Every structure is written in C-alpha cells, then in structure tokens.
Amino acid sequence: MSDQAILRITREIKQIQQGADLSLAVAYDESDIRSVHALVLGPPDTPYQFGFFEFAIKFSKDYPAKPPSVRALTTNKGRCRFNPNIYASGKVCLSILGTWRGERGEEWSSAQGVESILISIQSLLSNNPYENEPGYDKAHTAEDNECKISYIAKIRHENLRIAVIEPLESSLGILPDGRTSKVSEQPSEENEDDQLLNEDDDPLTDQFIDLRKRRFLWYFDSYIQTIDNAELETFRKRKFQRMPFESQGNTMDGHFDYPELRRRLALLKERIVYETHKWPSEGLVVKEQGLGIASNLQRQYEQIEEELKRQKNFAVDLKLVDANPFLWAFTYFGRPMSHLDGGIFKFKIYLSPRFPDEQPRVFVDTSLFHIxxxxxxxxxxxxxxxxxxxxxxxxxxxVLEEESPPYDPRTTVNPEATKLFWGSPQDRKIYNRALRRSVEQSAEETYV
Known part of the structure; x- marks a missing residue:
C-alpha cells in the first residue's frame, strides 16, 4: 500500500474520531492501520435502537481505487442474521462495497471512504428492515405484512440480547447463566466454553468496552422501556418466526424471553455502577504508588479551579472528595433568569486510574428531572x-445551561422527560413544572 493511501486512511479515521456523529466510532490496529474496527450505534426508533454493531474493515493495497472488505462481527458467533443484507457469516451486502448489485451511480468511487461506508450500513438498520429484502416491492399480502411485524419483533429482542447484553457480560466476567467471575481471572475448564460464546476473536473489540459501558448507563432506561412495550405484544418462550428469505445457517432463530433480558440488564447496571464506585479507591492505590496519572489529574484539577476563580465563575464549585484526584465533587448553582435559577445541584465525577482510556462517569446526587x-x-x-x-x-x-437543544434522541437519556420536552405545548409545560420542582427541592435539600 502506498504512503498516500496510508495517509488517507489515517485522515479518514481521525475525521470520524473527531467528528460530530455520535453514532459512529472507529479504532485501528497500531501495528497495521489497514485493519480498522468500527462500531455503529443502532438508530433511535428502530428495532436496532441503541444496539452496538461492530464491523471489521480491511483495506487492500488498491485502496481507494477499490473499496475495503467489511465483515459484520455482531452475529452471535455466526449464528444470527441481523438483516436481509447482513448475513450470519458476517457478509455485508452493499452496492458501495461491490457485494450487491446496485443502480448506476451507487457503486464505489474513490471519492467515498470509511464514513460513507458506515453511514450506508447504518441505513440498513431501519425501522422496517424487511424492506431490504430484494423481493419486498412485490410483498403486499397479509402474510407478508405479518412477516414484517414478526421480523421487527425478533430483531428488537436479539438487538438487546446480542448487540447490547452479551458483549458487556463478557467484558465484566458475567457468565450466560448469571454466575459471575472476576474479569481478571482466566476461564477455568468448566466455564471456558461459556466464555467463548460471548467473546469476539478480534482484539480491537476491547477498544469499545468503555464506550459500551458509558452508553449502557445512558440508555438503560430506553432498554427497559423497550422491554416494557414488547412484553405487551408477545409471550415468554414463543419461538421466532423464520422469514421467507432466511435459509439454513443464515437465520435469526430463537425465542422470546424478555423477563430474562430484564434480569440481565439489571445485573449489568449493578456491576457497572459498582465498578465505577471502585475507581476512587483504586485511584488512591495508584496515588500511593506515585504513578503519573494521579499527579496529572491533581494538576488538572488545580488548573481548572484556578481558571474558575480567575473567571469569577460563581455558577460552579469544584472540590476533590477527601483529597482524592479520582473523585471530584461538582456543584452547579443555577444562573439568574435561567431555567435552573435558584437551584443547587450536586454531582460526583468518577475518574478511572486508566483515564483517558476510560472516560469519567458523572452521577447527579441531587434529584433532577432533565432530558x-x-x-x-x-x-x-x-x-x-x-x-x-x-x-x-x-x-x-x-448541558445544564442549554435551554433549546436540537432534537437528538442519542443525547436524551430520560424517556419520560424526552417525551414531554418534545411533545405538545401542554407537555412542555408539564416538563417545565417538573424541572422547576427539581430546582426548588434542590435548594430545600441544601439548606435543611
């Protein structure tokens, strides 16, 4: 591969990593930049909502004259076909990749790149994936309509199980039957097979573990809401309906079990929160060992505190809890004439000893009804x-001072508040009243 092609791949990766698209992420093998790993977040309001779909991208020496090869990794070890165009084998059928016949003008061109490929893949994860089947334009019978509904239903279930739950269970050392083991331990002979069911063979998978955990905490309420709604439409242990286009070895087989998914989601949340709360104590050990991350975070805290004083920013108060640079106490005082006017909101910022590879997780100590x-x-x-x-x-x-945010379901993590905020004018009034109650209660709690 030419130096020019390598520079182009590097530039494309940085553009995605520094871009504003919250639903795409990429990582690459430092020993070979031609091996790229991508994550696509399932779009809101689809059966793929907030699922984490991973793809391996390999660039040939002919890039960009020819497209890279793309393989889907979120396939339950080759046992689940997530879309008519995304096979259980990992094959991704797209005209842009040359793996599917397309209309004139839909083929690959050297003007396209990694981002355009990922956006094309994301377009497959639609609210009616049955439409991606080539014969859909002739599907107009009642049976076809039943298939569409059934297909959406089983994707919604497997999105939670395979694209959300199982990879996180693997990274946290939670076995499929609910038993837990320390992540640092090697699999024993009796549970090694269970581990293999959930782990991906690609080492780049590890680069998305922290992203999955943070997003899981944000979208947990949405996952639970999905289960609440789906349980009204199906019953436990009902088998998935096989689609006309599914063939042996390239299907999405299984059965519904939303109560079990709810249990596993709750356990994941518990474990991730527990892990987060351990960071300060782990950080103290690092501090005692004199490692650089502790002094680095201490210095960053002091610089921020000094800057706040210089700016005379009276809306923010920042302190280290028990002089621990891995746990910051953040207090926000609502600015006059703003929607948080008079409120006093307290937060805890948990920092990992592996910062910035693991990003901070922020918890609100004060009750706050907010999108x-x-x-x-x-x-x-x-x-x-x-x-x-x-x-x-x-x-x-x-985030706290933004009063007219653009609509983006990927950034709103309270389903009830979101529905009210972007609902009718009456709904918005209800939201504002609930937010105002939070402001009043925060002040009362502070001065009690």
Missing part, C-alpha cells in the same frame, strides 16, 4: 475533547 439525566441519575454529555478534564467540565456546564 440529559437518566432516572438512575447518570448525566449524558459529550466533551469536545476527551483527554483533558477542563473539556469535560465545560461540557457538563453546557
């Missing part, structure tokens, strides 16, 4: 840069 705060009290925010804490503090303040 960016989950019912579990997890704050959703996106810093401009992830490697310095000043950008995280800026992003947290920006």
């Amino acid at each position: 960016r705060v989950s019912r579990e009290g997890v704050l959703c925010y996106f810093p401009r840069r992830t490697d310095e804490m000043r950008y995280h503090i800026e992003a947290i303040v920006a």
Whole structure:
C-alpha cells in the first residue's frame, strides 16, 4: 500500500474520531492501520435502537481505487442474521462495497471512504428492515405484512440480547447463566466454553468496552422501556418466526424471553455502577504508588479551579472528595433568569486510574428531572475533547445551561422527560413544572 493511501486512511479515521456523529466510532490496529474496527450505534426508533454493531474493515493495497472488505462481527458467533443484507457469516451486502448489485451511480468511487461506508450500513438498520429484502416491492399480502411485524419483533429482542447484553457480560466476567467471575481471572475448564460464546476473536473489540459501558448507563432506561412495550405484544418462550428469505445457517432463530433480558440488564447496571464506585479507591492505590496519572489529574484539577476563580465563575464549585484526584465533587448553582435559577445541584465525577482510556462517569446526587439525566441519575454529555478534564467540565456546564437543544434522541437519556420536552405545548409545560420542582427541592435539600 502506498504512503498516500496510508495517509488517507489515517485522515479518514481521525475525521470520524473527531467528528460530530455520535453514532459512529472507529479504532485501528497500531501495528497495521489497514485493519480498522468500527462500531455503529443502532438508530433511535428502530428495532436496532441503541444496539452496538461492530464491523471489521480491511483495506487492500488498491485502496481507494477499490473499496475495503467489511465483515459484520455482531452475529452471535455466526449464528444470527441481523438483516436481509447482513448475513450470519458476517457478509455485508452493499452496492458501495461491490457485494450487491446496485443502480448506476451507487457503486464505489474513490471519492467515498470509511464514513460513507458506515453511514450506508447504518441505513440498513431501519425501522422496517424487511424492506431490504430484494423481493419486498412485490410483498403486499397479509402474510407478508405479518412477516414484517414478526421480523421487527425478533430483531428488537436479539438487538438487546446480542448487540447490547452479551458483549458487556463478557467484558465484566458475567457468565450466560448469571454466575459471575472476576474479569481478571482466566476461564477455568468448566466455564471456558461459556466464555467463548460471548467473546469476539478480534482484539480491537476491547477498544469499545468503555464506550459500551458509558452508553449502557445512558440508555438503560430506553432498554427497559423497550422491554416494557414488547412484553405487551408477545409471550415468554414463543419461538421466532423464520422469514421467507432466511435459509439454513443464515437465520435469526430463537425465542422470546424478555423477563430474562430484564434480569440481565439489571445485573449489568449493578456491576457497572459498582465498578465505577471502585475507581476512587483504586485511584488512591495508584496515588500511593506515585504513578503519573494521579499527579496529572491533581494538576488538572488545580488548573481548572484556578481558571474558575480567575473567571469569577460563581455558577460552579469544584472540590476533590477527601483529597482524592479520582473523585471530584461538582456543584452547579443555577444562573439568574435561567431555567435552573435558584437551584443547587450536586454531582460526583468518577475518574478511572486508566483515564483517558476510560472516560469519567458523572452521577447527579441531587434529584433532577432533565432530558440529559437518566432516572438512575447518570448525566449524558459529550466533551469536545476527551483527554483533558477542563473539556469535560465545560461540557457538563453546557448541558445544564442549554435551554433549546436540537432534537437528538442519542443525547436524551430520560424517556419520560424526552417525551414531554418534545411533545405538545401542554407537555412542555408539564416538563417545565417538573424541572422547576427539581430546582426548588434542590435548594430545600441544601439548606435543611
């Protein structure tokens, strides 16, 4: 591969990593930049909602004259076909990749790149994936309509099981039957097969573990809401209906079991929160060992505190809890004439000893009914840069002070609040009243 092609791949990767699209992520093998691993977030309001779909991308020496090869990794070890165009074998059928016949103008061109490929893949994850089947334009019978509904139903179930739950269970050392083991332990002979069912062979998978955990905390309420709604439409242990286009070895077989998915989701949340709360104590050990990350975070805290004083920013108060640079106490005082006017909101910022590879997780100690705060009290925010804490503090303040955010379901993590905020004018009034109650209660709790 030419140096020019390598420079182009590097540029494309950086553009995605630094871009504003919250639903795409990429990582690459440092020993071979031609091996790229991509994650596509399932679009909101589809059966793939907030699922984590991974793809391996391999560039040939002919790139960009020819497209890279793309293989789907979220296939339950080759046992699940997630879409008419995404096979259980990992094959992705797209005209842009040259793996499917397309109309004139839909073929690959050297003007396209990794991002256009991922956007094309994301377009397959639609609210009616049955339409991707080539014969769909002739499907107009009642039986066809039943197939469409059944197909959506089983994708919705397997999205939670395979694209959300199982990879996180594997990274946390939770076995499929609910038993738990320390992640640091090697699999024993009796549970090695269970581990293999959930682990991916691609080493780049590890680069998305932290992203999955943070997003899981943000979208947990949405996952539970999906289960609440789906349980009204199906019953436990009912087998999935096989689609006309599914063939032996290239299907999505199984049965519905939403109560079991609910249990597994709750256990995952418990384990991720527990892991987060352990970071401060792990950080103290790192501090005692004199490792650089502790002094680095201490220095960042002092610089931010000094900058807040210089700016005379009275809306923010920042402290280290028990002088621990891995646990920051953040207090926000609502600005006059704003929607949080008079409120006093307290947050805890948990930092990992592996920062910035593991990103901070922010929990709201004060009850706050807000589109960016989950019912579990997890704050959703996106810093401009992830490697310095000043950008995280800026992003947290920006989220709290934003009064007219653009509609983006990927950034709103309280389903009830979201429905009210973007509902009717009457709904918005209900939202504002609930938010105002949070403001009043926060002040009362502070002065009690």
